[in-house]
Each structure stands twice: as structure tokens, then as C-alpha cells.
Amino acid sequence: MKAARKQGKMESIGFIGAGNMAEALMRGLIAAKVAHSTAITAYDVKQERLTSVVKSMGINAAAGAAEVFAKADTIILAVKPQQAKEALRGISADSSKMVISILAGVRLAALEKLLPEARIVRVMPNLACIVRKMAAGFSLGKRCTGDDADSVKRILASSGIALEVREEQLDAVTGLSGSGPAFVAYIAKAMIAAGIEQGLTIKAAEELTLQTLIGTAELLRKKEMKPEELIKMVSSPNGTTVAGLSIMEDSDVEDIIKETIAAATRRSVELGKKE
Ligand SMILES: NC(=O)c1ccc[n+]([C@@H]2O[C@H](COP(=O)([O-])OP(=O)(O)OC[C@H]3O[C@@H](n4cnc5c(N)ncnc54)[C@H](OP(=O)(O)O)[C@@H]3O)[C@@H](O)[C@H]2O)c1
Structure with a gap:
């Protein structure tokens, strides 16, 4: 992604889960020209839902999470918190992959256990991302590199604002801007x-x-x-x-x-x- 940015290219971004929050983030990415619709790949267990977002935005459909990981370097995990384990089952992602989780309450340590090599970022977004006025907080996991905060801000800025906070402060972000x-x-x-x-x-x-x-x-x-x-x-x-x-x-x-x-x-x- 860093290389893509340097060359002025747009990001290739994947989504696991294509529900309400994922759709809002996709629309923000496309509207802000952070990612072209053809550079977005999504997977959702609900075929109907996947077809609907693919058709309405012109993004790519994947047949499973593994295909999303194969096609994108930045993957946004947007399933329900209790669906995370199942959604990432069988996925092996190396450190070239950055996974941005928007799952409420699922800690970095738990996600880092599910994906032992990938760079993990935890975000607490809010519903205003639907109108691109999101107020979000995010924390970088222990495998993230120096450039990752900028990449995350750039991606999330397409839907509003995102402030970097310590992970223990994400509960306060949830209480203040999440709710x-x-x-x-x-x-x-x-x-x-x-x-x-x-x-x-x-x-x-x-x-x-x-x-x-x-x-x-x-x-x-x-x-x-x-x-x-x-x-x-x-x-x-x-x-x-x-x-x-x-x-x-x-x-x-x-x-x-x-x-x-x-x-x-x-x-x-x-x-x-x-x-
Ligand atoms: N809504 C908010 O205001 C808000 C605010 C902050 C954070 N969040 C977080 O955002 C996340 C997404 O919320 P949402 O409201 O967008 O949920 P949602 O509309 O239910 O979207 C989740 C989608 O993922 C699908 N899914 C389930 N298991 C999957 C799997 N194994 N692989 C791929 N897709 C799968 C779901 O299908 P099924 O319906 O069939 O399960 C559903 O279509 C949640 O974790 C929530 O904590 C939401």
C-alpha cells in the first residue's frame, strides 16, 4: 500500500463482511477517491447482501475470506464481534497484510492471536460514517509499523475523522462517540x-x-x-x-x-x- 501511495495509485482494499458499516466505509473510500470501486473486494456469507453492494457500487465479489486476503493488502474486518473467529478461520496472513477491525469490544491481543503475523489495527467507528461524518478512534497493534497510522488515517478520513488513541482509551471512545x-x-x-x-x-x-x-x-x-x-x-x-x-x-x-x-x-x- 505504501508503494501504491508513493506512485499516486489508489489503494486495494478488502472487506470481510459487507453489512451496514462496511457499505458506508466503501462508499466513503470511493467518494473520497481513496480507492477505486474496482480496487475494492468484498466477501459476505449472505449472498444476497454481497450481490447488492457489488451491483450498487461496482466493487468485486470474492468467494471467501481467503480470496479477499489474496487480492488486498489492507483488509477491513466488518462482521459482528461474535463472528470474527469464524470469519478468519483458515486464513494465514503474513506481515504484508494490514487488518483493520471495526469490531466493537474485540481486543488487539485477541485479533493478533487469530492472525499471528498480520499487522492489526482496531477502530471504534460510529454510525455517522453513513454520511461521512464519522468520529472514530483507532489503536495500532504491536506488529504495526511507523507508516501504518498514516495509512489508517487516510483510509478512515474518507468517512470522517479518526484519532489515534491508546487501546485502553477505546472504551472511552466507545462511550463518547461510538454511542x-x-x-x-x-x-x-x-x-x-x-x-x-x-x-x-x-x-x-x-x-x-x-x-x-x-x-x-x-x-x-x-x-x-x-x-x-x-x-x-x-x-x-x-x-x-x-x-x-x-x-x-x-x-x-x-x-x-x-x-x-x-x-x-x-x-x-x-x-x-x-x-
Ligand atoms: N453499527 C454501528 O453503529 C457500529 C458502531 C461501531 C462499531 N460497529 C461494529 O461494526 C461491525 C459491523 O456492524 P454492522 O452493523 O455493519 O453489521 P452487519 O450489518 O450485521 O454486517 C455484518 C455482515 O457480515 C456478515 N457475516 C457474518 N459472518 C460472516 C463471515 N464468516 N464472513 C463474512 N461475512 C460474514 C453478516 O451476515 P449475517 O447477517 O448473515 O450474519 C452481515 O451481512 C460490528 O462488529 C460492530 O461491532 C458498528
């Missing part, structure tokens, strides 16, 4: 309901809520503002924002959010121990 879309959606649901209660139509409440979430995130990112600064900017003395914020501040919202993310992180630790 995060559900927490933000929960807040969105409450805001929509509140807007309707205050007299808006469902459509107006939905549109205004979503645009407020998007606009706030963009303001924070593009203007490089801290949340506290933004809060101060919107809050005029005795104004509407101050009236609303006083309720939030008196209701321990911050503690509840901290507890929510702590609970998700703890569960990730527990699930990791079971694998």
Missing part, C-alpha cells in the same frame, strides 16, 4: 418535543432542532470556540438564554451527561472482558 449519536439523538428528540409543546408544528420543530445542532457544531469547530465562549456569546443579561440556562444549571444536566457516558464506557469495558 454518542444515540445520546445526541435523545437530546434532539427532547428539543423537538419541547418545540411542539411551545406551539410549533412538528416539521418546524424538527427542522429548527436539526439545524441548531448542525449550526452549533459548525460554529464550535469552524470558529474554534470553546463551548463556554459560545454560551457567553448567546447569553445577554436577563435575556432568554439566561432564563433557559438557569434551569439546566439547577438540574444537574452536566452530571447526567457525564454519568451517561461513564455508563456506556463501563459497559464497553465489561463487553471487552467477555470477548
Whole structure:
């Protein structure tokens, strides 16, 4: 892959499992021109599913995981966590192969045991990869080389952002950004309901809520503002924002959010121990 990059060629990437997350990552790779569709090879036990992604994106179908490993130097493992052993049964991959696992809770050590020579990377993606706004964390396994972090970032950047973290921090990544879309959606649901209660139509409440979430995130990112600064900017003395914020501040919202993310992180630790 390194050589391919130096020559300005696109990557050849394989997928074991062609479900929802795999499809989103494939679409990102193709849209960002990191890999041409003809340089992507996938295998899925569900023939119908495989045929559907192959037809819709013009990628190659493989008859099994071994064919994916033969055709690609970078292989994305995208089956369910409990399907990993079966998916990699009988595969022997040397150190020229980099395997990027997106399996929640399956540790590097376990994957390195299943593939004793390949370079393994563990990623915690999130559902926003479907719209190429993924927030992911990744950790390199012990056999990875110096260039691997750049390769992984390049591949994952086609679907959003990916930050390198220590493997033990992947549980916190899971709690914050892995589960995060559900927490933000929960807040969105409450805001929509509140807007309707205050007299808006469902459509107006939905549109205004979503645009407020998007606009706030963009303001924070593009203007490089801290949340506290933004809060101060919107809050005029005795104004509407101050009236609303006083309720939030008196209701321990911050503690509840901290507890929510702590609970998700703890569960990730527990699930990791079971694998
Ligand atoms: N969805 C999320 O928000 C999210 C977030 C972070 C991480 N992840 C991780 O992403 C991974 C994929 O999730 P997903 O939602 O994309 O799952 P999915 O839609 O169920 O995709 C997995 C696909 O792999 C197939 N498969 C099963 N065994 C296989 C084998 N031996 N060889 C090849 N293919 C096989 C499955 O077929 P069957 O259906 O017949 O089993 C299914 O089509 C999971 O490990 C999950 O932990 C997901």
C-alpha cells in the first residue's frame, strides 16, 4: 500500500463482511477517491447482501475470506464481534497484510492471536460514517509499523475523522462517540418535543432542532470556540438564554451527561472482558 501511495495509485482494499458499516466505509473510500470501486473486494456469507453492494457500487465479489486476503493488502474486518473467529478461520496472513477491525469490544491481543503475523489495527467507528461524518478512534497493534497510522488515517478520513488513541482509551471512545449519536439523538428528540409543546408544528420543530445542532457544531469547530465562549456569546443579561440556562444549571444536566457516558464506557469495558 505504501508503494501504491508513493506512485499516486489508489489503494486495494478488502472487506470481510459487507453489512451496514462496511457499505458506508466503501462508499466513503470511493467518494473520497481513496480507492477505486474496482480496487475494492468484498466477501459476505449472505449472498444476497454481497450481490447488492457489488451491483450498487461496482466493487468485486470474492468467494471467501481467503480470496479477499489474496487480492488486498489492507483488509477491513466488518462482521459482528461474535463472528470474527469464524470469519478468519483458515486464513494465514503474513506481515504484508494490514487488518483493520471495526469490531466493537474485540481486543488487539485477541485479533493478533487469530492472525499471528498480520499487522492489526482496531477502530471504534460510529454510525455517522453513513454520511461521512464519522468520529472514530483507532489503536495500532504491536506488529504495526511507523507508516501504518498514516495509512489508517487516510483510509478512515474518507468517512470522517479518526484519532489515534491508546487501546485502553477505546472504551472511552466507545462511550463518547461510538454511542454518542444515540445520546445526541435523545437530546434532539427532547428539543423537538419541547418545540411542539411551545406551539410549533412538528416539521418546524424538527427542522429548527436539526439545524441548531448542525449550526452549533459548525460554529464550535469552524470558529474554534470553546463551548463556554459560545454560551457567553448567546447569553445577554436577563435575556432568554439566561432564563433557559438557569434551569439546566439547577438540574444537574452536566452530571447526567457525564454519568451517561461513564455508563456506556463501563459497559464497553465489561463487553471487552467477555470477548
Ligand atoms: N453499527 C454501528 O453503529 C457500529 C458502531 C461501531 C462499531 N460497529 C461494529 O461494526 C461491525 C459491523 O456492524 P454492522 O452493523 O455493519 O453489521 P452487519 O450489518 O450485521 O454486517 C455484518 C455482515 O457480515 C456478515 N457475516 C457474518 N459472518 C460472516 C463471515 N464468516 N464472513 C463474512 N461475512 C460474514 C453478516 O451476515 P449475517 O447477517 O448473515 O450474519 C452481515 O451481512 C460490528 O462488529 C460492530 O461491532 C458498528
